[in-house]
Amino acid sequence: MARYARLTSGVTKTKMRKQKSRAQSVIHRLRSAPLLFIAALFAAAGVTAAIVHADTFQDQIDALNAQNAQTQGSLNTLQAQASSYQDAINKLQQQIAGLQAAIDANQAKQVELQAEIDAAEAKLEQQRKGLAQDLKAMYVSGQMSTVEMLATSKSLSSYVDAETYKSAVQNKIQATVTQITQLQLQLKAQKDQVQQLITEQQQQQASLAGAQAEQQNLLAMNESQQAAYNQQIQSNNSQIASLRAQQLAANRALGGQVVAGDPGHGGYPANWDSPVPQDSLLDSWGMLNRECVSYTAWKVYQTYGYMPYWGGMGNANQWPGDARSAGIPTGSVPKVHSVAISMHGFYGHAMWVEAVSGNMIYVSQYNYDLAGHYSEMWVNGSSFVYIYFGS
Numbered sequence: 001m002a003r004y005a006r007l008t009s010g011v012t013k014t015k016m017r018k019q020k021s022r023a024q025s026v027i028h029r030l031r032s033a034p035l036l037f038i039a040a041l042f043a044a045a046g047v048t049a050a051i052v053h054a055d056t057f058q059d060q061i062d063a064l065n066a067q068n069a070q071t072q073g074s075l076n077t078l079q080a081q082a083s084s085y086q087d088a089i090n091k092l093q094q095q096i097a098g099l100q101a102a103i104d105a106n107q108a109k110q111v112e113l114q115a116e117i118d119a120a121e122a123k124l125e126q127q128r129k130g131l132a133q134d135l136k137a138m139y140v141s142g143q144m145s146t147v148e149m150l151a152t153s154k155s156l157s158s159y160v161d162a163e164t165y166k167s168a169v170q171n172k173i174q175a176t177v178t179q180i181t182q183l184q185l186q187l188k189a190q191k192d193q194v195q196q197l198i199t200e201q202q203q204q205q206a207s208l209a210g211a212q213a214e215q216q217n218l219l220a221m222n223e224s225q226q227a228a229y230n231q232q233i234q235s236n237n238s239q240i241a242s243l244r245a246q247q248l249a250a251n252r253a254l255g256g257q258v259v260a261g262d263p264g265h266g267g268y269p270a271n272w273d274s275p276v277p278q279d280s281l282l283d284s285w286g287m288l289n290r291e292c293v294s295y296t297a298w299k300v301y302q303t304y305g306y307m308p309y310w311g312g313m314g315n316a317n318q319w320p321g322d323a324r325s326a327g328i329p330t331g332s333v334p335k336v337h338s339v340a341i342s343m344h345g346f347y348g349h350a351m352w353v354e355a356v357s358g359n360m361i362y363v364s365q366y367n368y369d370l371a372g373h374y375s376e377m378w379v380n381g382s383s384f385v386y387i388y389f390g391s
Contacts, residue, residue, distance in 0.1 A: 068233050075230065093212060117191070123180070258377045266299060266352065273289075276289060290366055292368075295366035332382075332386065335356065336353055337352075339352060339387040340385075
C-alpha cells in the first residue's frame with residue numbers, strides 16, 4: 001500500500017550489525033533446511049501458489065474517503081449557515097415578542113381609556129338625572145310672564161332669586177355639557193392614536209413573522225441538505241467497510257500463514273510504530289508511518305545504509321520504475337534482502353525478503369492486515385518484481 005512518514009530516530013551501527021547478523025542466521029538455517037522439510041512445512045501451513053492482492057479495492061476506498069472529506073466540508077458549511085439562520089430566527093423572535101409586549105400594553109391602555117370614557121358618560125348621565133327636576137322647574141316657571149312671576153312671588157327679592165337660580169342652572173348645564181363633550185373628544189382622540197400605534201406594531205410584527213418564516217424555511221432546507229450529506233457519508237462508510245472486508249479476504253487468499261514474527265518488528269523505529277496512530281506522521285522519505293513502503297524503505301536503509309528519496313508520496317507499484325530511473329536493478333528472481341513488489345491493485349504491496357526457497361519467499365511486512373501491523377509469512381513470490389538495492 002502507498003503510505004508515507006518522517007524519520008525522527010535511527011539505529012546505531014552496532015544495532016544494525018546485530019539485526020543483520022540475526023537475519024543472516026535465520027537465512028542460513030532456512031537455506032540449510034532440506035527442501036522436503038520446507039515443502040512439508042508449506043503443505044501444513046496451507047500455502048498455495050495463488051497471489052491475490054486486495055489493493056484493487058484501495059483506490060475505491062480512497063475515492064470514497066475523499067468524497068466523505070469533501071461532503072463533510074460541505075456539511076460543516078451548512079451547519080455554520082444553520083447556526084446563522086437559527087440566530088436570525090431567535091433575534092426576529094425577540095423583536096416580535098417586544099412588539100407583542102408593546103401591543104399588549106397599548107391594548108391595556110385602550111381598555112383604560114374606554115373605562116374613562118364610560119365613566120365620563122356615566123357621570124354625564126348622573127348629572128342629567130340630577131338636573132332633570134331643575135330643568136322641569138325652569139320650564140314651568142318659564143311659562144309665566146314677568147307680571148305673573150312678580151304676582152306669585154312673595155317679594156321682589158324672591159323673584160330676583162328665582163331668576164338668578166334659573167341663570168345659574170342654565171350656566172351649569174352648559175358647562176357640564178361642554179366639559180363632558182371635551183373629555184369625550186379627548187379620550188376618543190387618545191384611543192384613536194393608540195389604535196393607530198397598535199395597527200403599525202401589528203404590521204411590523206407581521207413583517208417580522210414573514211422574515212422569521214423565511215429564515216425557518218432556509219433552516220429547514222439546510223437541515224434537509226445536512227441529512228442528505230449525512231446519509232451519503234453513512235452510505236460511503238458502509239461501502240468502505242464492505243471494500244475493506246473484500247480487501248482483507250483477498251489478502252488472506254495469498255495462502256501464506258501470517259505470523260507475528262520478530263517482536264522487534266524488524267527494527268522499525270518505535271517512534272513510527274504502534275501505539276503511534278497509522279498514517280499520522282511522515283518518515284524520512286516522506287512516507288506515512290506503518291505502511292508497507294515505509295517499512296521496506298526503512299529495511300533498505302537499515303541493511304545498506306541508504307535509501308533514495310523518491311519524492312515522498314508514491315505507490316508500491318511505482319517503486320520498480322523509480323528504481324530503474326535511479327539506476328537500481330530490478331528483476332523477477334527473488335533474492336534475500338531485496339524488496340518484493342506485488343503489482344496487483346491500484347497501489348501494489350511492498351515486502352522485505354528475509355529468505356528464499358525456490359519460488360517461495362519468507363517476507364516481513366507492514367499493513368498486510370490493513371491495520372498498520374507488522375507480520376511475517378511464507379508466500380509464493382513468482383509473480384513479484386524484485387528491487388536489488390544491494391547490487
